[in-house]
Amino acid sequence: MTFASIFSYLKKNYIIAICSAVAVVCLGVYFVRNDQITRLEADYDDLTVRHSRILKNLKFGAEIESDLEELKAMESEVESRLFAPEDLATNQRYFYQIESSTGVQMESIQQIIKPLPDGKKNKKARKKAEQSPYQEIIYDMSVQGAYSEVLAFLRAIEGGEAFAVIDAFSIVDANKMSGEPEVEMRLSVDVLGRKL
DSSP states (O other), rough: OOHHHHHHHHHTTHHHHHHHHHHHHHHHHHHHHHHOOOOOHHHHHHHHHHHHHHHHHHHHHHTTTHHHHHHHHHHHHHHHBBBBBTTTHHHHHHHHHHHHHHTTTTEEEEEEEEOOSSTTHHHHHHHHHHHHHHEEEEEEEEEEEEHHHHHHHHHHHHSSSSOOOEEEEEEEEEEOOOOOOOOEEEEEEEEEOOOO
16 A cells, blocks of 8 residues: 555545544543643642632631730730749748648648659650740648648649649548547649749
8 A cells, every 4th residue: 555545545535534633633632641630630639728728717817816815815824823933932822822721731842843854765755845835843742631621722732823733642640539530641743834
């Protein structure tokens, strides 16, 4: 078959020739642009997510000023409730006020600044503690009083103004037989404070 015979055949069957040319062009475009479709679908999904995020931001952004003011007020309230590790007298006065309101007798109180974790196992905990704006302060104390008074003392510490949690405690009988039983309690309290 020569070129002239192929050309004459295509001339007679021009519909087949046009369809074949269109099919060849479509296959060529498909193979060349195939990866573009996948990329465009991914771009479309990404833009859809970004569009919905922008719409949500616009919806909730109208109240952002009032939310920011509320957050600042909450932050100042938290700051006012923190202990200052260097202000030993004010910190101990907090516990003496609880002592006087509950009726227990405080035998001793000692403030200890919790050291940073050390060792290879505690690298993450040390890094987290170094980055934190807060310092954990430990108070070891001993109180004596009636069981109900000591219980009220514990509740006043955990429900008080300071961010405090009772870490450990031990109770022994104070050997007083008359009236309500008296107990002596030794406890360790962790309080959240500002970093030095």
